[in-house]
Amino acid sequence: MDIFIEPIGKLINEFSKLPGVGKKTAQRYAYKIIDMPEAEARAFADAILGVKRKVKYCKVCGNFTEEETCAICRVREKTTICVVKEPKDVAAIEKLHEFKGVYHVLHGVIDPLSGVGPNDIRIRELLARLQDGGVKEVIVATNPDVSGDATAMYIAKLIKPFDITVTRLAHGIPIGSEIEYTDEVTLARAFVERNQI
Amino acid sequence: MDIFIEPIGKLINEFSKLPGVGKKTAQRYAYKIIDMPEAEARAFADAILGVKRKVKYCKVCGNFTEEETCAICRVREKTTICVVKEPKDVAAIEKLHEFKGVYHVLHGVIDPLSGVGPNDIRIRELLARLQDGGVKEVIVATNPDVSGDATAMYIAKLIKPFDITVTRLAHGIPIGSEIEYTDEVTLARAFVERNQI
Numbered sequence: 001m002d003i004f005i006e007p008i009g010k011l012i013n014e015f016s017k018l019p020g021v022g023k024k025t026a027q028r029y030a031y032k033i034i035d036m037p038e039a040e041a042r043a044f045a046d047a048i049l050g051v052k053r054k055v056k057y058c059k060v061c062g063n064f065t066e067e068e069t070c071a072i073c074r075v076r077e078k079t080t081i082c083v084v085k086e087p088k089d090v091a092a093i094e095k096l097h098e099f100k101g102v103y104h105v106l107h108g109v110i111d112p113l114s115g116v117g118p119n120d121i122r123i124r125e126l127l128a129r130l131q132d133g134g135v136k137e138v139i140v141a142t143n144p145d146v147s148g149d150a151t152a153m154y155i156a157k158l159i160k161p162f163d164i165t166v167t168r169l170a171h172g173i174p175i176g177s178e179i180e181y182t183d184e185v186t187l188a189r190a191f192v193e194r195n196q197i
Numbered sequence: 198m199d200i201f202i203e204p205i206g207k208l209i210n211e212f213s214k215l216p217g218v219g220k221k222t223a224q225r226y227a228y229k230i231i232d233m234p235e236a237e238a239r240a241f242a243d244a245i246l247g248v249k250r251k252v253k254y255c256k257v258c259g260n261f262t263e264e265e266t267c268a269i270c271r272v273r274e275k276t277t278i279c280v281v282k283e284p285k286d287v288a289a290i291e292k293l294h295e296f297k298g299v300y301h302v303l304h305g306v307i308d309p310l311s312g313v314g315p316n317d318i319r320i321r322e323l324l325a326r327l328q329d330g331g332v333k334e335v336i337v338a339t340n341p342d343v344s345g346d347a348t349a350m351y352i353a354k355l356i357k358p359f360d361i362t363v364t365r366l367a368h369g370i371p372i373g374s375e376i377e378y379t380d381e382v383t384l385a386r387a388f389v390e391r392n393q394i
Contacts, residue, residue: 042249048242
């Protein structure tokens with residue numbers, strides 16, 4: 001005899017597909033759904049279907065949007081483009097309310113080991129945007145890992161012929177952390193990128 | 198401008214309703230749904246609607262079931278009844294494959310501070326089952342907290358007139374843990390409930 005009846009087992013299985021969710025957590029989530037009023041559970045299911053139905057990618061930058069182009073592309077000044085790997089990186093940067101330019105989402109990074117080459121991500125679309133003119137700076141904000149760095153270097157090289165500044169986010173010791181506990185790679189990078197005070 | 202477009206914000210909000218899920222985790226879950234193939238997201242939504250539509254409570258024991266009575270009530274021997282607070286406790290005990298009797302789910306415990314009295318939980322239904330005869334032992338497996346203990350005592354008193362043994366799960370030091378790190382209440386309980394070896 002199964003411990004869970006079929007509809008509950010099914011829901012636990014679905015929740016287990018979420019990142020970092022094991023059987024035990026999935027179970028807790030499933031119990032929560034069972035305890036929800038009918039209307040609330042329906043709203044939950046509708047929200048899941050809603051993102052699949054309504055969320056598209058911006059024709060210009062590749063960010064999430066419900067329209068042809070995203071709200072950022074529609075209103076922001078376009079002299080600075082921040083290049084990121086995924087739409088969620090846009091959300092992370094937007095939270096700062098610091099960056100006032102537009103984005104370009106690559107939808108991936110160059111990673112030969114996984115068979116992802118320059119043509120598999122939205123680099124061509126980035127170059128097309130630069131050819132239109134008006135862009136003064138491209139900030140490459142890919143993750144500070146091997147493939148993120150490789151992608152940044154590749155993009156920098158491609159942009160060189162244009163009269164455009166290419167920058168990369170600074171690496172170093174996180175604010176509020178301690179030198180003693182900073183990992184060696186980051187600490188070494190902080191030395192190399194040290195600034196005059 | 199909102200950081201998230203409306204359908205994504207809505208889904209993040211829904212995921213935030215799950216126990217222990219904050220904005221950040223809800224966001225990760227929402228991104229996972231966005232990345233899912235359409236069919237997979239639909240299966241997820243269907244699973245949520247499925248539990249609301251199909252899961253009922255067993256007429257006899259109060260456990261989850263798709264039928265009138267649950268699979269446990271249908272096939273198990275009925276001389277021993279294990280009384281638990283919620284259906285999820287049934288799942289926890291069933292995992293042991295140790296207990297061979299049937300259950301009785303109270304759907305709550307007596308908790309005057311929250312306005313839950315004996316008539317608000319399924320105690321009357323338990324007594325009705327006992328009156329039918331054949332039951333030899335009632336194991337009260339409510340949680341070892343104030344309301345769980347109070348409920349156990351209350352039920353034990355009610356059952357006294359019947360010729361039925363009432364037992365309660367043992368309290369003590371968890372297997373594999375160390376005496377040094379066992380909390381004081383548990384350790385004191387372990388002294389009181391010490392067994393001859």
